[in-house]
Amino acid sequence: MIRPARTHPLxxxxxLxxxxxxxxxxxxxxxFWVLSKALTAPDELDAMLAFTDNxxxxxxxxxLVFLLAVxxxxxxxxxxxxxxxxSQGQKTAAAAALALAFFVSGTFFLKAI
Structure with missing residues (x-):
């Protein structure tokens, strides 16, 4: 059995x-635990939401958005x-997927600041 090189992009x-x-x-x-605070402890949820301004x-x-996009x-x-x-374009597809993930997460990040 031939093992792929662990440095191969694919x-x-x-x-990843x-x-x-x-x-x-x-x-x-x-x-889900944080979301459950909306029903069980709204004050704790407010404190957690205030923490997200950090x-x-x-x-x-x-x-997180980068991981989701990747x-x-x-x-x-x-x-x-x-x-x-x-096809031989698999490396290109992998690179394009990574570039799209950076684009999606970067767009989210710029809107969040």
Whole structure:
């Protein structure tokens, strides 16, 4: 069995897709817990929402939107690999997915500041 080089761009795209999925899966329970405060403890929710004005939180939101965009576009790349014929443009598709993820998260970040 031939193992791919771990420095190959598509292997790095694979790794980024898996890490972004794991990070999003870890974030979701926290997100739902904070949203539940709207029903159970509105004052605590207000305090948490005030905390989100912190610049570090804005930077973390950028990271979160980046992970979401990377995971989304990485998933589209995987679907293309499975359903479309193989081509030499796969590296370009991976780079385009990463560029789109930066664009989406950067746009969100600039609007959030």
């Amino acid at each position: 292997w790095l795209a694979y790794l 897709h898996r890490v972004s999925g794991l990070a999003l899966a870890l974030f979701l329970p926290l997100h 610049p570090a939180v804005k930077l973390a939101e950028f990271g 995971h989304f576009f990485g998933g589209l790349r995987l679907l293309a690999m499975e359903w479309l014929p193989w």
